[in-house]
Amino acid sequence: MPQIRQLHHAITDWFAQNGRDLPWRHPEASAWSVMVSEFMLQQTPVVRVLPVWEEWMQRWPTPADLAAEPAGEALRAWGRLGYPRRALRLHAAATRIVEEHDGAVPRTPDELLALPGVGTYTAAAVACFAFNQPEVVVDTNIRRVHARLFTGRALPEPSYTAAEARLAADLMPDDDALACRWNAAVMELGALVCTARSPKCDACPVAASCAWIAAGQPAPHYTPKGQPWAGTDRQVRGAFMAALRDAEAPVPREALLRADVVQSTGAPEEQRLRCLGSLLADGLAHEGPTGVSLPH
DNA sequence: TACCCGTGGGA
């Protein structure tokens, strides 16, 4: 294995040449805009996030701007990014930032962690990418790069281990100025080159020291499937949310249960009732005297 | 810990 410093240089140099020009990476990007991007990027590809992020930044350039509107507006503007509870939590986080931090995104990981929708990854990412603090950032891309480069496996295990956290911490550059660039660079390498499927090892700056390549690129071992998609509550809930986003006024319950997008799932009445109930319980929908709508 | 939570695109 080469010296760690050689890896730092090889990967950050590659990043300087090949990193994408994403708007939330610009020097003038606000901490809030970075935080919004991190919420949107949770389990969602960059290309789908870009147009929605641009719209949000235009409409809600500060936490106070978002907090001043009903949560339903955040849900509607979330569009089809998926996992709409992220929009609900982002709105709640904005409200908390206004109430408890004078409208400014907090800069310590502990304060960030206390916000709804912010977990270990997002807290470290905002501290690092918005405030240039040398936090250890570990996402799915970084885990995969580490697995291949050092462990020789095609993919990391489903659960994040203490050994992985220790490795990520050990790999952090001592130089604080380099630390955040290192995090971003490894993440970008995983996103563009060291991808889950069809990795572009020919374009990899550290292929020569990759344990996975040295081992002959053994295939990943897939764990048995989770639940199928068709017929799941997630599909039915998504259909309800699509109907509510498109509605300009509260939809009578009976009409919503028979909405075209909902019917198209083929879900039986019992499941439709259960899913609508869960959306109401989650605060993703609101039921008033004239029907169901996005929350106020 | 294991499971749940949306959506769309690529192989």
Next chain:
DNA sequence: TTCCCAAGGGT
């Protein structure tokens, strides 16, 4: 077509 996967978080 089917299946995997994408800058995770909450319970």
